[in-house]
Amino acid sequence: MQQPQPPQGLQALRDIVLVGGGHTHVGVLKRFAMRPEPGVRLTLICRDTHTPYSGMLPGYVAGHYGYDDVHIDLRRLAEYAGARFYRDEAIGIDHEARQVLCQSRPPVPYDWMSINIGSTPRVGKVSGADAHAVPVKPIHRFNDRWQTLLQRVEEHPGRTRVAVVGGGAGGVELLLAMQYRLGHELAARGRDPEELSFALFTRGEQILPTHNARVRAHFLATLTRRRVEVHTGTEITAVEAGRLKANDSTWHSADEIVWVTNAGGADWLKDTRLDLDDDGFIKVGDTLQTLSDPRVFAAGDIAHQVNHPREKAGVFAVRQGRPLADNLRAAMTGRPLSPYRPQRHWLALISTGDRHAVASRGKWYLAGDWLWRWKDWIDRRFMARFNDLAPMAEDTMKAPATSRVVLDDEESAQAISAIAMRCGGCGAKVGATTLSRALSTLEPVAREEVLVGLHSPDDAAVVRVPSGKDMVHTVDFFRAFIDDPYVFGKVAANHALGDIFAMGAEAQTATAVATVPQGLEAKVEDTVFQMMSGAVEVLNAADCALVGGHTGEGSELALGFAVNGLIDSGSMGERTEDDGHAGTALMTKGGLRPGQVLILTKPIGTGTLFAAHARLAARGRWIDAALASMCQSNREGAACLREHGATACTDITGFGLLGHLVEMTRPSGVDAELDLATLPLLEGAEETVAAGILSSLQPANVRLRRAIRDQEAWVEHPRYPLLFDPQTAGGLLAGVPAERAQACLEALHALGYERAAIIGRIQAPGEVLEPIHLKG
Structure with a gap:
């Protein structure tokens, strides 16, 4: 049987939700920006608006780059890609309802989703580490602590001992970058860099265990020359304020402890039904779909490709961008997905903090200042792909006439109805069933003066004016200026309440007027729910009861409120x-x-x-x-x-x-x-x-x-x-x-x-x- 063809003109037939702003997902956004898929809507959920590029972080710590040089602006990139950006953190998945559960907003529905949230250092496995050590991830927390350390060292003379736990490339590179920056800051102030001392701890018998012997020898010589204490075969078993305990029961003093080891998957993944490996990473197949739910993909450090296990390295996350984008597109359009096989060997360019770098690939090794310049050129070119966002060419912006999204018969009928010629007046109202479902879980604050309201819907609300009070009335309405209906609902409610508060009145009741773009019933329902969830949250906090409203279809999302307030009678007198x-x-x-x-x-x-x-x-x-x-x-x-x-x-x-x-x-x-x-x-x-x-x-x-x-x-x-x-x-x-x-x-x-x-x-x-x- 031939699949129904979706009609032209609807923007949201299917939703792809991207959880996390890692290197793979920025690649997905860029590919969809360059070639949009009609009928497909992307939503990016990420706690941080600016996501760091791991390859440049050591250079940032060393002082060679500024903050914006090493961060990709996800909000700008999402806007460029026509994607919605929700600044929040995922905390769960409802597989049956196909929803991403979030920390501080309503659940976000998906048709397909992808997870690219990186790995999380497991400081909790070592006693005291979560309280007294600074994990290198999440980066924003590390950066805050790093800035504090910089300021403390600059402003308060005295000996400072820094310990880095983790002897892989990440730990060694970070330590050398920190040492270089802090030493130069002290020297610039006429102070002795010997005030600083550094120590590296690794439970392995050698540093950089995944690299060849010549690379290891180069970095060991560098650490020795720069007077870094290297403790191999030393597992940290406990951390206290100002010191760490090794597996031989020896205590080592440290004023600052940075944790770059024992990475695993985020804890919230354990409560999903996703199949995880022993370290909590999501198992995926060759198509990057999770083994337990084909509608959920995963990529980057959080993913464990079971048939092709590889080291956790940014190069793999970057290169997964294209195959992930292609497979998400294929899933939406009913085409076969393609397998992805990562390369066995890759080029790693590891810096030593002082504009010097080492190249490592299999048994191959090179070192020199010129390698750092080459790395700098590569990294800046990579960042330019996502931060230098020139306006798209007109022919590139034109989408194909017809969506390739596969719909079932009922959805196809809804889509045709949604874009058919609508009559005006009441014919433009959102359907009662869709509206009632969207509003059914909202709980507007109750006020005793509201005699008839949403708790007992009728043709109009009935509200009593308390004795000794006068009424204050205002109305505001405007179209959405951001693509997050939940946040837009909060802003619209705050905007409408502003006139009441400015008059010195208290808010009593509000009536909403909204327009919502046409679409499939499920998409319209979610938009109304998200928007009114944000609005009701603000209204409830103001003790303002939502008592009714009108929701119609229109070309743009818009929301307004008629708000009634109360003021003491006689307050208009001379004061x-x-x-x-x-x-x-x-x-x-x-x-x-x-x-x-x-x-x-x-x-x-x-x-x-x-x-x-x-x-x-x-x-x-x-x-x-x-x-x-x-x-x-x-x-x-x-x-x-x-x-x-x-x-x-x-x-x-x-x-x-x-x-x-x-x-x-x-x-x-x-x-x-x-x-x-x-x-x-x-x-x-x-x-x-x-x-x-x-x-x-x-x-x-x-x-x-x-x-x-x-x-x-x-x-x-x-x-x-x-x-x-x-x-x-x-x-x-x-x-x-x-x-x-x-x-x-x-x-x-x-x-x-x-x-x-x-x-x-x-x-x-x-x-x-x-x-x-x-x-x-």
Whole structure:
């Protein structure tokens, strides 16, 4: 029987979920970027936005490279590949439901998945090692400790003893890199490098056991020349603060202990039904499919290819990128999978920290400075493949007219229905069954005033207004600007709640309005579930009950809320800064007073950053920080501002900082002085603005420049454009009595608004028309 042909036009017929950002998966992303598969959606789940290239890590430790030189920006690469990037950590697999279980987000469905999470040093097998030793993986933890060690050695003279446990190439190379960097840092400060001492411990009878004798001899001579104590045949059996115990019961002192041995699979894999070897690595066949579940693939260090066992080396992970991508593509399109056989011998280029390297391949050996230069050229060329992401050529971007994804009869009928000509009105609603399934597991917070809501659905919600309260109403709606519906749901809810908190009110109820792209029922259901899970999490934290909503189909994902809030009756009356109503009084835009200071609770820059992200011009960590800021609620910040006498407040959103400040100065009848030097900015915002990358809303906001006194004098200031940058889920801008401002700022910092800052002062109206004066 001929398979049904999927119709053209649907983006997500099948989901490939990539767990981990290892060397193999970056290769998969690049291959799908170069040749997209219509109907196939990729999702990358990874704890770290920037993944290190293992071949350059010793050079980074030695100081030859900067952080960005040796890390692949996964968020940028995923955007380039048209893949979704979920910054989280996998903790399990539900094979029956085909879902990846995550640390801090809802489960992620997959049709096929692949695991490329590397290996994990098992410090837990040695008493005290988990508490007192630093495993080289995960790299972000090692890097944090390494930076701390660098600072300590640089700032505090005295003897420092470093011990490295692990005599393979990784341990030896890392030790020599650390010694080189620390020694040079001391020498640069006029101190004696002999303050440092290094020791290498390995339970094997020789170092670098998988390499030939001449390679081992070269490194042994290097270690001896550089006065490194080498303890072979020495297994570490216990670790305590400042010392380690060998298998002969001898204790060795060490101020810093780095662990580069006893690697195994992640602990969470034990609770899956995947077939693992004795070290916890996933057994895979020649096609890189796991032996226990053909829908799950594995590659890189975490995989054990049973028919072709090899040493754990980055070269194999890199070379598995192409066969894994090809087999995932084949699995989606119903074609036979191809076997992959790794080479028996490979070239290893091992550095000695001082821009010198040794080449090792089987019995072959070479050494020299020129080899380090060659290695540097190879490594930089490799990194350029994933970090130098030029726009794709137009003909490359064009996808084939028809998807090759294999669907069953029911799915094919759903797909045809999804792209068929839809009527307007109610015909555009998401199906009731799909919607009810998506929302069935959500648990909105319950409030006693809600008489009819999601717990007993009807045509409309019925909510009682408590005695002595007035209602506060607001509405916000916007399309998704990121490809993670869960995080988007959190941001959208925070954005909508911002107006309520800025008024000094408490949130009571919310009604949602969403549009979701057409697709297979399972895909639409998951999108709604992910998005509303994030939103309900934020609403519940604000004690705001979701009481209903409307979900329809549209070309883009979008979400908004009509939010109702409560404020004490009579709070609209005239208020002074010390009238005793700080906890309940309504804060309006017109309440600014001369002599107050302006406090901004969050940094600005989301508009330019996400415009840059869409153009692959923003670093992933900049977007991480922006999303973290957008997901931070304004609830506690608003309460803190009220407690410290704020009389006026607004949340900074689409009109930008200047637009919202003008909205406050006009009804208040005051002028304001803004200090550009004290503006808190999101990391990367100045860089993207300097590159001329601005939000599409920026030109409309710039029209308000006429509110700035002598604005021509400030046009060239690097922070000037950020006054007009539209914000999403931005911070609060409030007028606070000057004598209470410092205490307010300290309280905000303690609440987690670490970038809150005093950015200006309120002045009596002057004779000139323009209300805003800049300094900086």
